[in-house]
Amino acid sequence: QVQLVESGGGVVQPGRSLRLSCDAYGFSFNNYAINWVRQAPGQGLEWVAVISDDGTQRYYADSVKGRFTISRDNSKNTLSLEMKSVRVEDTSVYYCAKSLFGGVLGAFDVWGLGTLVTVSS
Amino acid sequence: EIVLTQSPATLSLSPGERATLSCRASQSINIYLAWYQQRPGQAPRLLIYDASNRATGIPDRFSGSGSGTDFTLTISSLEPEDFAVYYCQQRSTFGQGTRLEIK
Numbered sequence: 001q002v003q004l005v006e007s008g009g010g011v012v013q014p015g016r017s018l019r020l021s022c023d024a025y026g027f028s029f030n031n032y033a034i035n036w037v038r039q040a041p042g043q044g045l046e047w048v049a050v051i052s053d054d055g056t057q058r059y060y061a062d063s064v065k066g067r068f069t070i071s072r073d074n075s076k077n078t079l080s081l082e083m084k085s086v087r088v089e090d091t092s093v094y095y096c097a098k099s100l101f102g103g104v105l106g107a108f109d110v111w112g113l114g115t116l117v118t119v120s121s
Numbered sequence: 122e123i124v125l126t127q128s129p130a131t132l133s134l135s136p137g138e139r140a141t142l143s144c145r146a147s148q149s150i151n152i153y154l155a156w157y158q159q160r161p162g163q164a165p166r167l168l169i170y171d172a173s174n175r176a177t178g179i180p181d182r183f184s185g186s187g188s189g190t191d192f193t194l195t196i197s198s199l200e201p202e203d204f205a206v207y208y209c210q211q212r213s214t215f216g217q218g219t220r221l222e223i224k
Contacts, residue, residue, distance in 0.1 A: 107170035
């Protein structure tokens with residue numbers, strides 16, 4: 001069964017760090033770009049970052065550039081998001097989402113259930 | 122940066138009625154637009170990609186059209202499970218969403 005499973009969310013203080021993970025099952029992980037998309041409570045969807053299938057291309061939203069780092073381990077079918085210097089406005093459910101085709105950005109056809117990150121003192 | 126504007130913000134209809142949702146891009150995006158459905162407490166689900174292609178497993182009452190800057194998602198006859206929030210997306214940009222509620 002094709003699925004993505006996020007983990008690592010929780011409560012973190014402003015200025016601290018947190019690492020999210022996303023485990024992939026049921027598809028050829030190393031053939032697809034994977035994204036992080038977040039959703040603040042009661043708000044819409046915001047794209048955060050994407051990494052290409054081979055890990056050589058990485059792109060970030062301006063709101064997280066320089067603070068967040070996306071990475072992947074194709075040998076373990078795992079995606080990560082290292083979040084540093086977190087802010088209250090980073091509070092969201094974080095989803096990992098698979099790109100439909102091989103390109104870096106396009107439609108997202110598989111989504112995880114999400115992991116909640118709450119930034120609060 | 123491309124901006125996607127969805128209208129209306131909220132659409133109130135009854136089961137069995139036809140729903141028409143709009144997404145307008147601030148500049149031409151060819152056909153590169155996707156639509157998602159998000160039910161409360163759930164992750165988004167891909168409905169349509171490349172403006173008019175239904176994703177795997179999506180019922181044929183959902184259809185997409187448009188190109189350039191103007192796009193439409195149509196639900197031909199609303200089922201109870203269709204009442205949700207709908208988002209359009211192009212690359213790294215999402216629209217603000219349309220809430221489809223029961224009248």
